[in-house]
Amino acid sequence: MEHPFEFPLELPARGSRQRLAALHTQLRAAILDGRLKAGLRLPATRELALALKLSRNTVVAAYDLLLSEGYVVARRGAGNYVADLMERRARTHVAGTEEGGDRRLAPYWREARPPVPSPPPGAFAHDFRLGVPDTRQFPFEVWRRLSARALRDVSRLPSMSGQSRGRPILREAIAQHVSFARAVACDPDDVMVTSGAQQAFDLLARVLVTPGKTVVAVEDPGYTPLRAAFAAAGARLVPVAVDDEGIVVERIPVEARVIYVTPSHQFPLGMSMSPRRRAELLAFAAARRATVIEDDYDGEFRYGGRPLDALQTLDREGSVCYVGTFSKCLFPALRIGYLVAPPWLLPALAAAKELADWHCDVPAQDTLAAFIAEGHLARHVRRMRKIYAERREALLDALARHGLEAWPSDAGLHLSAKLPRKLRTDVLVEQAAARGVRIEGLDGYTFGRASANGLALGYGLIEAARMDEAVRHIARLLPR
Numbered sequence: 001m002e003h004p005f006e007f008p009l010e011l012p013a014r015g016s017r018q019r020l021a022a023l024h025t026q027l028r029a030a031i032l033d034g035r036l037k038a039g040l041r042l043p044a045t046r047e048l049a050l051a052l053k054l055s056r057n058t059v060v061a062a063y064d065l066l067l068s069e070g071y072v073v074a075r076r077g078a079g080n081y082v083a084d085l086m087e088r089r090a091r092t093h094v095a096g097t098e099e100g101g102d103r104r105l106a107p108y109w110r111e112a113r114p115p116v117p118s119p120p121p122g123a124f125a126h127d128f129r130l131g132v133p134d135t136r137q138f139p140f141e142v143w144r145r146l147s148a149r150a151l152r153d154v155s156r157l158p159s160m161s162g163q164s165r166g167r168p169i170l171r172e173a174i175a176q177h178v179s180f181a182r183a184v185a186c187d188p189d190d191v192m193v194t195s196g197a198q199q200a201f202d203l204l205a206r207v208l209v210t211p212g213k214t215v216v217a218v219e220d221p222g223y224t225p226l227r228a229a230f231a232a233a234g235a236r237l238v239p240v241a242v243d244d245e246g247i248v249v250e251r252i253p254v255e256a257r258v259i260y261v262t263p264s265h266q267f268p269l270g271m272s273m274s275p276r277r278r279a280e281l282l283a284f285a286a287a288r289r290a291t292v293i294e295d296d297y298d299g300e301f302r303y304g305g306r307p308l309d310a311l312q313t314l315d316r317e318g319s320v321c322y323v324g325t326f327s328k329c330l331f332p333a334l335r336i337g338y339l340v341a342p343p344w345l346l347p348a349l350a351a352a353k354e355l356a357d358w359h360c361d362v363p364a365q366d367t368l369a370a371f372i373a374e375g376h377l378a379r380h381v382r383r384m385r386k387i388y389a390e391r392r393e394a395l396l397d398a399l400a401r402h403g404l405e406a407w408p409s410d411a412g413l414h415l416s417a418k419l420p421r422k423l424r425t426d427v428l429v430e431q432a433a434a435r436g437v438r439i440e441g442l443d444g445y446t447f448g449r450a451s452a453n454g455l456a457l458g459y460g461l462i463e464a465a466r467m468d469e470a471v472r473h474i475a476r477l478l479p480r
Contacts, residue, residue, distance in 0.1 A: 166193025
Protein backbone atom coordinates (compact mmCIF):
# COMPACT_ATOMS: atom_id res chain seq x y z
CA MET A 1 0.00 0.00 0.00
CA GLU A 2 1.23 3.54 -0.86
CA HIS A 3 2.87 5.43 2.03
CA PRO A 4 0.39 8.08 3.30
CA PHE A 5 2.99 10.80 3.98
CA GLU A 6 5.70 12.49 1.92
CA PHE A 7 8.27 11.82 4.64
CA PRO A 8 9.44 8.55 6.20
CA LEU A 9 8.32 7.26 9.58
CA GLU A 10 10.88 5.22 11.46
CA LEU A 11 9.04 2.69 13.64
CA PRO A 12 10.43 -0.04 15.93
CA ALA A 13 10.11 -3.67 14.90
CA ARG A 14 6.80 -5.48 15.27
CA GLY A 15 6.18 -6.53 18.87
CA SER A 16 7.98 -3.53 20.39
CA ARG A 17 6.10 -1.63 23.07
CA GLN A 18 7.59 1.65 21.75
CA ARG A 19 5.64 1.73 18.48
CA LEU A 20 2.89 3.99 19.85
CA ALA A 21 5.40 6.42 21.36
CA ALA A 22 7.43 6.49 18.14
CA LEU A 23 4.39 7.18 15.95
CA HIS A 24 3.09 9.91 18.25
CA THR A 25 6.49 11.60 18.57
CA GLN A 26 7.19 11.64 14.83
CA LEU A 27 3.73 12.92 13.87
CA ARG A 28 3.97 15.68 16.48
CA ALA A 29 7.43 16.66 15.20
CA ALA A 30 6.11 16.79 11.64
CA ILE A 31 3.31 19.13 12.75
CA LEU A 32 5.67 21.38 14.68
CA ASP A 33 8.22 21.76 11.90
CA GLY A 34 5.57 22.30 9.21
CA ARG A 35 5.87 19.08 7.22
CA LEU A 36 2.24 18.50 8.14
CA LYS A 37 0.56 21.84 7.40
CA ALA A 38 -2.29 23.39 9.34
CA GLY A 39 -5.65 22.23 7.97
CA LEU A 40 -4.28 19.05 6.39
CA ARG A 41 -6.59 16.04 6.76
CA LEU A 42 -4.79 13.10 8.35
CA PRO A 43 -5.26 9.60 6.93
CA ALA A 44 -8.07 7.57 8.43
CA THR A 45 -6.92 5.39 11.31
CA ARG A 46 -7.64 2.18 9.41
CA GLU A 47 -5.80 3.41 6.31
CA LEU A 48 -2.73 4.49 8.28
CA ALA A 49 -2.68 1.24 10.27
CA LEU A 50 -2.63 -0.81 7.04
CA ALA A 51 0.05 1.34 5.44
CA LEU A 52 2.36 1.16 8.46
CA LYS A 53 1.49 -2.40 9.40
CA LEU A 54 0.30 -1.31 12.83
CA SER A 55 -2.73 -2.28 14.83
CA ARG A 56 -5.58 0.19 14.42
CA ASN A 57 -5.67 0.63 18.19
CA THR A 58 -2.10 1.97 18.09
CA VAL A 59 -3.02 4.58 15.47
CA VAL A 60 -6.21 5.56 17.34
CA ALA A 61 -4.19 5.99 20.54
CA ALA A 62 -1.59 8.16 18.75
CA TYR A 63 -4.33 10.39 17.26
CA ASP A 64 -6.01 10.66 20.67
CA LEU A 65 -2.76 11.87 22.19
CA LEU A 66 -2.37 14.50 19.46
CA LEU A 67 -5.99 15.55 19.99
CA SER A 68 -5.50 15.93 23.74
CA GLU A 69 -2.34 18.04 23.18
CA GLY A 70 -4.06 20.31 20.67
CA TYR A 71 -1.98 19.34 17.65
CA VAL A 72 -4.97 17.77 15.90
CA VAL A 73 -8.65 18.72 15.76
CA ALA A 74 -11.47 16.27 15.06
CA ARG A 75 -14.37 17.20 12.80
CA ARG A 76 -17.43 15.00 13.21
CA GLY A 77 -17.97 12.90 10.14
CA ALA A 78 -14.95 14.40 8.37
CA GLY A 79 -11.91 12.97 10.18
CA ASN A 80 -8.87 14.46 11.92
CA TYR A 81 -7.08 17.62 10.79
CA VAL A 82 -3.79 19.28 11.71
CA ALA A 83 -4.51 22.18 14.08
CA ASP A 84 -3.52 25.80 13.40
CA LEU A 85 -0.78 26.19 16.01
CA MET A 86 -0.56 29.98 15.63
CA GLU A 87 -4.25 30.28 16.47
CA ARG A 88 -3.78 27.87 19.36
CA ARG A 89 -0.88 29.88 20.75
CA ALA A 90 -2.88 33.09 20.43
CA ARG A 91 -5.79 31.56 22.37
CA THR A 92 -3.39 30.35 25.05
CA HIS A 93 -1.83 33.79 25.34
CA VAL A 94 -5.19 35.54 25.62
CA ALA A 95 -6.44 33.04 28.19
CA GLY A 96 -3.28 33.48 30.27
CA THR A 97 -3.65 37.24 30.08
CA GLU A 98 -7.27 37.17 31.21
CA GLU A 99 -6.35 35.10 34.24
CA GLY A 100 -3.45 37.37 35.22
CA GLY A 101 -0.73 35.42 33.41
CA ASP A 102 0.63 31.91 33.65
CA ARG A 103 1.26 30.94 37.28
CA ARG A 104 4.56 29.38 36.30
CA LEU A 105 5.90 32.91 35.84
CA ALA A 106 7.16 35.08 38.68
CA PRO A 107 4.46 37.64 39.67
CA TYR A 108 6.09 40.65 37.95
CA TRP A 109 6.39 38.87 34.61
CA ARG A 110 2.78 37.68 34.51
CA GLU A 111 1.77 41.18 33.50
CA ALA A 112 4.67 41.70 31.09
CA ARG A 113 3.83 42.58 27.51
CA PRO A 114 6.13 42.34 24.50
CA PRO A 115 7.55 45.73 23.48
CA VAL A 116 5.71 47.56 20.75
CA PRO A 117 7.93 47.56 17.64
CA SER A 118 9.08 50.94 16.41
CA PRO A 119 7.69 52.14 13.07
CA PRO A 120 10.11 51.65 10.18
CA PRO A 121 12.31 54.57 9.09
CA GLY A 122 10.34 57.03 7.02
CA ALA A 123 6.97 56.03 8.47
CA PHE A 124 6.47 59.65 9.61
CA ALA A 125 7.15 62.80 7.63
CA HIS A 126 8.17 64.50 10.89
CA ASP A 127 9.62 62.27 13.59
CA PHE A 128 10.06 63.80 17.08
CA ARG A 129 11.14 60.48 18.58
CA LEU A 130 13.15 60.79 21.81
CA GLY A 131 16.73 59.68 22.29
CA VAL A 132 17.56 58.98 18.65
CA PRO A 133 20.61 60.76 17.18
CA ASP A 134 21.14 61.66 13.54
CA THR A 135 23.24 58.69 12.44
CA ARG A 136 23.49 60.09 8.90
CA GLN A 137 26.21 62.38 10.23
CA PHE A 138 28.27 59.58 11.80
CA PRO A 139 31.70 58.78 10.27
CA PHE A 140 30.96 55.15 9.50
CA GLU A 141 33.95 54.89 7.16
CA VAL A 142 36.27 55.60 10.09
CA TRP A 143 34.36 53.13 12.23
CA ARG A 144 34.64 50.42 9.53
CA ARG A 145 38.40 50.91 9.33
CA LEU A 146 38.84 50.66 13.10
CA SER A 147 36.46 47.70 13.26
CA ALA A 148 38.44 45.83 10.61
CA ARG A 149 41.60 46.41 12.62
CA ALA A 150 39.92 45.09 15.78
CA LEU A 151 38.75 41.98 13.92
CA ARG A 152 42.26 41.34 12.63
CA ASP A 153 43.52 41.43 16.20
CA VAL A 154 40.84 38.93 17.24
CA SER A 155 41.73 36.64 14.32
CA ARG A 156 45.30 36.43 15.57
CA LEU A 157 44.01 35.38 18.99
CA PRO A 158 40.74 33.55 18.23
CA SER A 159 40.41 32.24 21.79
CA MET A 160 40.58 35.76 23.24
CA SER A 161 37.68 36.59 25.54
CA GLY A 162 36.78 39.66 27.50
CA GLN A 163 36.59 40.61 31.16
CA SER A 164 33.27 41.15 32.85
CA ARG A 165 34.28 44.71 33.74
CA GLY A 166 35.27 45.46 30.16
CA ARG A 167 38.41 45.59 28.05
CA PRO A 168 41.19 47.56 29.83
CA ILE A 169 41.84 49.73 26.76
CA LEU A 170 38.17 50.74 26.64
CA ARG A 171 37.93 51.41 30.36
CA GLU A 172 40.97 53.67 30.06
CA ALA A 173 39.45 55.46 27.07
CA ILE A 174 36.13 55.95 28.88
CA ALA A 175 37.87 57.30 31.98
CA GLN A 176 39.67 59.87 29.81
CA HIS A 177 36.47 60.74 27.92
CA VAL A 178 34.29 61.39 30.98
CA SER A 179 37.09 63.28 32.68
CA PHE A 180 37.43 65.62 29.68
CA ALA A 181 33.78 65.87 28.59
CA ARG A 182 31.96 65.72 31.93
CA ALA A 183 34.63 66.46 34.56
CA VAL A 184 33.96 63.10 36.19
CA ALA A 185 36.88 62.19 38.41
CA CYS A 186 37.76 58.53 37.90
CA ASP A 187 40.43 56.14 36.72
CA PRO A 188 40.05 52.97 34.62
CA ASP A 189 39.61 50.78 37.71
CA ASP A 190 36.42 52.70 38.56
CA VAL A 191 34.83 51.97 35.16
CA MET A 192 32.69 49.04 34.11
CA VAL A 193 31.52 48.48 30.52
CA THR A 194 27.90 47.41 29.99
CA SER A 195 25.58 46.54 27.13
CA GLY A 196 24.02 49.98 27.09
CA ALA A 197 22.70 52.01 30.00
CA GLN A 198 19.77 49.63 30.42
CA GLN A 199 22.05 46.76 31.40
CA ALA A 200 23.72 49.09 33.87
CA PHE A 201 20.33 49.71 35.50
CA ASP A 202 19.55 46.00 35.52
CA LEU A 203 22.87 45.14 37.16
CA LEU A 204 22.41 47.84 39.78
CA ALA A 205 18.94 46.51 40.54
CA ARG A 206 20.31 43.00 40.97
CA VAL A 207 22.96 44.00 43.50
CA LEU A 208 21.17 46.80 45.40
CA VAL A 209 17.63 45.46 45.82
CA THR A 210 16.37 43.11 48.48
CA PRO A 211 13.01 41.98 47.02
CA GLY A 212 10.03 43.42 48.83
CA LYS A 213 12.17 45.59 51.12
CA THR A 214 14.40 48.04 49.28
CA VAL A 215 12.74 51.41 48.69
CA VAL A 216 13.81 53.13 45.47
CA ALA A 217 12.98 56.82 44.91
CA VAL A 218 12.53 57.80 41.25
CA GLU A 219 11.87 61.11 39.55
CA ASP A 220 8.27 61.71 38.49
CA PRO A 221 7.92 62.10 35.58
CA GLY A 222 10.92 59.98 34.80
CA TYR A 223 12.59 57.27 32.76
CA THR A 224 10.25 54.28 32.46
CA PRO A 225 12.83 51.54 31.61
CA LEU A 226 14.75 52.28 34.82
CA ARG A 227 11.57 51.84 36.84
CA ALA A 228 10.91 48.55 35.07
CA ALA A 229 14.37 47.18 35.88
CA PHE A 230 14.01 47.90 39.59
CA ALA A 231 10.38 46.77 39.76
CA ALA A 232 11.36 43.45 38.17
CA ALA A 233 14.01 43.03 40.88
CA GLY A 234 11.34 43.42 43.55
CA ALA A 235 12.00 47.01 44.65
CA ARG A 236 9.36 49.19 46.28
CA LEU A 237 9.23 52.19 43.94
CA VAL A 238 8.28 55.63 45.28
CA PRO A 239 7.68 58.54 42.86
CA VAL A 240 9.21 61.88 43.85
CA ALA A 241 8.15 65.15 42.22
CA VAL A 242 10.54 67.43 40.36
CA ASP A 243 10.46 71.20 40.10
CA ASP A 244 12.56 73.82 38.29
CA GLU A 245 15.62 72.77 40.34
CA GLY A 246 15.27 69.03 39.84
CA ILE A 247 14.14 66.33 42.24
CA VAL A 248 12.53 67.70 45.42
CA VAL A 249 14.86 66.23 48.03
CA GLU A 250 12.57 66.95 50.97
CA ARG A 251 9.97 64.62 49.43
CA ILE A 252 12.33 61.65 49.21
CA PRO A 253 11.20 59.11 51.82
CA VAL A 254 13.70 58.65 54.65
CA GLU A 255 13.68 54.88 54.09
CA ALA A 256 14.85 55.22 50.47
CA ARG A 257 18.10 53.34 49.90
CA VAL A 258 18.39 53.98 46.16
CA ILE A 259 17.66 57.32 44.46
CA TYR A 260 17.57 57.66 40.69
CA VAL A 261 18.09 61.09 39.10
CA THR A 262 18.93 62.71 35.76
CA PRO A 263 20.61 65.89 37.02
CA SER A 264 22.25 67.14 33.82
CA HIS A 265 19.06 67.02 31.74
CA GLN A 266 15.99 65.85 33.65
CA PHE A 267 14.16 63.20 31.69
CA PRO A 268 11.76 64.08 30.18
CA LEU A 269 11.18 67.72 31.24
CA GLY A 270 14.71 68.96 30.55
CA MET A 271 15.77 71.18 33.46
CA SER A 272 19.17 70.85 35.14
CA MET A 273 19.46 70.16 38.86
CA SER A 274 20.59 73.30 40.68
CA PRO A 275 23.84 73.36 42.70
CA ARG A 276 21.81 73.81 45.90
CA ARG A 277 19.66 70.80 45.16
CA ARG A 278 22.72 68.70 44.29
CA ALA A 279 24.25 69.48 47.65
CA GLU A 280 20.98 68.61 49.42
CA LEU A 281 20.72 65.28 47.60
CA LEU A 282 24.29 64.26 48.42
CA ALA A 283 23.80 65.21 52.06
CA PHE A 284 20.62 63.13 52.20
CA ALA A 285 22.37 60.14 50.63
CA ALA A 286 25.34 60.36 52.99
CA ALA A 287 23.11 60.63 56.07
CA ARG A 288 20.90 57.69 55.05
CA ARG A 289 23.63 55.55 53.45
CA ALA A 290 21.64 55.63 50.24
CA THR A 291 23.01 55.04 46.75
CA VAL A 292 22.41 57.71 44.10
CA ILE A 293 22.21 56.57 40.49
CA GLU A 294 23.22 59.50 38.29
CA ASP A 295 22.01 58.93 34.73
CA ASP A 296 23.89 61.24 32.35
CA TYR A 297 22.28 59.93 29.19
CA ASP A 298 23.00 62.86 26.84
CA GLY A 299 25.23 65.18 28.84
CA GLU A 300 27.73 65.63 25.99
CA PHE A 301 25.34 68.05 24.33
CA ARG A 302 25.15 71.34 26.22
CA TYR A 303 24.13 74.60 24.54
CA GLY A 304 24.42 77.32 27.14
CA GLY A 305 24.88 78.15 30.75
CA ARG A 306 27.73 77.15 33.01
CA PRO A 307 28.38 73.39 33.04
CA LEU A 308 27.48 71.99 36.46
CA ASP A 309 29.63 69.47 38.26
CA ALA A 310 28.40 65.89 38.06
CA LEU A 311 27.12 64.45 41.31
CA GLN A 312 29.88 61.84 41.05
CA THR A 313 32.47 64.63 41.05
CA LEU A 314 30.95 66.28 44.14
CA ASP A 315 30.50 63.00 46.01
CA ARG A 316 32.87 62.45 48.94
CA GLU A 317 31.13 59.48 50.57
CA GLY A 318 31.08 56.86 47.80
CA SER A 319 27.33 57.34 47.36
CA VAL A 320 27.07 57.98 43.62
CA CYS A 321 27.06 55.52 40.72
CA TYR A 322 27.43 57.39 37.42
CA VAL A 323 25.80 55.81 34.34
CA GLY A 324 26.61 56.85 30.77
CA THR A 325 25.95 55.60 27.28
CA PHE A 326 27.26 56.01 23.75
CA SER A 327 23.83 55.56 22.17
CA LYS A 328 23.20 59.31 21.89
CA CYS A 329 26.62 60.57 20.89
CA LEU A 330 27.39 57.70 18.48
CA PHE A 331 24.60 55.36 17.35
CA PRO A 332 22.02 53.27 19.27
CA ALA A 333 22.90 49.96 17.59
CA LEU A 334 26.31 50.01 19.29
CA ARG A 335 24.77 48.99 22.65
CA ILE A 336 27.73 50.00 24.81
CA GLY A 337 27.33 51.93 28.03
CA TYR A 338 29.32 52.23 31.21
CA LEU A 339 29.23 52.66 34.97
CA VAL A 340 31.58 54.68 37.13
CA ALA A 341 31.02 53.12 40.53
CA PRO A 342 32.54 53.43 44.01
CA PRO A 343 34.94 50.67 45.09
CA TRP A 344 32.48 48.95 47.43
CA LEU A 345 30.03 48.39 44.56
CA LEU A 346 32.30 47.22 41.72
CA PRO A 347 32.98 43.60 42.78
CA ALA A 348 29.26 42.80 43.06
CA LEU A 349 28.54 44.50 39.72
CA ALA A 350 31.32 42.53 38.03
CA ALA A 351 29.94 39.26 39.41
CA ALA A 352 26.42 40.15 38.27
CA LYS A 353 27.68 41.09 34.82
CA GLU A 354 29.47 37.75 34.52
CA LEU A 355 26.23 35.95 35.34
CA ALA A 356 24.27 38.03 32.83
CA ASP A 357 26.42 37.72 29.71
CA TRP A 358 30.07 37.24 30.78
CA HIS A 359 31.29 40.30 28.87
CA CYS A 360 30.43 42.73 26.08
CA ASP A 361 31.42 42.20 22.45
CA VAL A 362 35.24 42.33 22.29
CA PRO A 363 35.69 43.69 18.72
CA ALA A 364 33.11 46.41 19.38
CA GLN A 365 34.89 47.40 22.60
CA ASP A 366 38.27 47.60 20.87
CA THR A 367 36.80 49.59 18.00
CA LEU A 368 35.23 52.09 20.37
CA ALA A 369 38.44 52.35 22.41
CA ALA A 370 40.38 53.29 19.27
CA PHE A 371 37.61 55.67 18.15
CA ILE A 372 37.91 57.54 21.45
CA ALA A 373 41.70 57.38 21.76
CA GLU A 374 42.28 58.74 18.24
CA GLY A 375 40.02 61.73 18.88
CA HIS A 376 37.17 60.76 16.57
CA LEU A 377 34.56 60.83 19.33
CA ALA A 378 35.49 64.33 20.48
CA ARG A 379 35.42 65.65 16.89
CA HIS A 380 32.08 63.99 16.20
CA VAL A 381 30.52 65.38 19.39
CA ARG A 382 31.74 68.90 18.58
CA ARG A 383 30.26 68.68 15.10
CA MET A 384 26.94 67.27 16.27
CA ARG A 385 26.66 69.81 19.09
CA LYS A 386 26.57 72.59 16.46
CA ILE A 387 23.97 70.75 14.38
CA TYR A 388 21.74 69.95 17.35
CA ALA A 389 22.09 73.49 18.69
CA GLU A 390 20.74 74.83 15.40
CA ARG A 391 17.82 72.40 15.50
CA ARG A 392 17.10 73.22 19.14
CA GLU A 393 16.94 76.95 18.37
CA ALA A 394 14.67 76.25 15.40
CA LEU A 395 12.36 74.17 17.60
CA LEU A 396 12.25 76.84 20.33
CA ASP A 397 11.44 79.51 17.72
CA ALA A 398 8.73 77.34 16.17
CA LEU A 399 7.13 76.56 19.54
CA ALA A 400 7.05 80.26 20.47
CA ARG A 401 5.71 81.23 17.04
CA HIS A 402 2.82 78.79 17.37
CA GLY A 403 1.94 79.63 20.96
CA LEU A 404 3.61 76.77 22.82
CA GLU A 405 5.86 77.17 25.87
CA ALA A 406 8.89 74.95 26.43
CA TRP A 407 10.30 73.82 29.75
CA PRO A 408 13.73 75.42 30.29
CA SER A 409 16.51 73.18 28.99
CA ASP A 410 20.15 73.78 28.08
CA ALA A 411 21.18 70.26 27.10
CA GLY A 412 20.31 67.02 25.37
CA LEU A 413 18.46 65.93 22.24
CA HIS A 414 14.91 66.90 23.16
CA LEU A 415 12.69 69.63 24.56
CA SER A 416 9.35 69.35 26.31
CA ALA A 417 6.45 71.66 25.51
CA LYS A 418 3.63 72.53 27.91
CA LEU A 419 -0.01 71.87 27.02
CA PRO A 420 -3.29 72.98 28.62
CA ARG A 421 -4.08 70.66 31.52
CA LYS A 422 -7.50 69.78 30.11
CA LEU A 423 -6.04 68.51 26.82
CA ARG A 424 -5.70 64.74 26.47
CA THR A 425 -2.27 64.02 25.07
CA ASP A 426 -3.12 60.47 23.97
CA VAL A 427 -5.73 61.87 21.59
CA LEU A 428 -3.31 64.52 20.37
CA VAL A 429 -0.63 61.90 19.70
CA GLU A 430 -3.06 59.87 17.57
CA GLN A 431 -4.24 62.94 15.66
CA ALA A 432 -0.67 64.02 14.97
CA ALA A 433 0.25 60.54 13.75
CA ALA A 434 -2.61 60.74 11.23
CA ARG A 435 -0.93 63.91 9.90
CA GLY A 436 2.45 62.20 9.62
CA VAL A 437 3.92 63.68 12.82
CA ARG A 438 5.30 61.42 15.55
CA ILE A 439 5.18 62.90 19.06
CA GLU A 440 5.13 61.56 22.61
CA GLY A 441 3.04 62.70 25.56
CA LEU A 442 4.59 63.26 28.96
CA ASP A 443 1.83 61.19 30.56
CA GLY A 444 3.65 58.07 29.39
CA TYR A 445 6.50 58.92 31.78
CA THR A 446 4.48 59.71 34.90
CA PHE A 447 4.36 57.30 37.80
CA GLY A 448 2.54 58.96 40.68
CA ARG A 449 0.60 62.20 40.57
CA ALA A 450 3.00 64.19 38.45
CA SER A 451 1.31 67.33 37.20
CA ALA A 452 3.33 67.81 34.00
CA ASN A 453 1.10 67.86 30.95
CA GLY A 454 2.79 68.25 27.63
CA LEU A 455 4.77 66.79 24.78
CA ALA A 456 8.34 65.51 24.60
CA LEU A 457 9.91 66.49 21.28
CA GLY A 458 13.20 64.99 20.12
CA TYR A 459 15.14 66.87 17.46
CA GLY A 460 17.65 64.22 16.47
CA LEU A 461 15.71 63.23 13.35
CA ILE A 462 14.29 66.56 12.12
CA GLU A 463 16.44 69.12 10.33
CA ALA A 464 16.20 72.76 11.35
CA ALA A 465 14.66 73.84 8.04
CA ARG A 466 11.64 71.54 8.59
CA MET A 467 11.04 72.32 12.26
CA ASP A 468 8.45 75.07 11.78
CA GLU A 469 6.39 72.94 9.42
CA ALA A 470 6.38 70.05 11.89
CA VAL A 471 5.32 72.22 14.84
CA ARG A 472 2.64 73.89 12.71
CA HIS A 473 0.97 70.49 12.20
CA ILE A 474 0.84 70.04 15.98
CA ALA A 475 -0.41 73.58 16.66
CA ARG A 476 -3.34 73.10 14.27
CA LEU A 477 -4.60 70.30 16.49
CA LEU A 478 -4.71 72.44 19.63
CA PRO A 479 -7.84 74.27 20.82
CA ARG A 480 -7.92 77.96 19.97
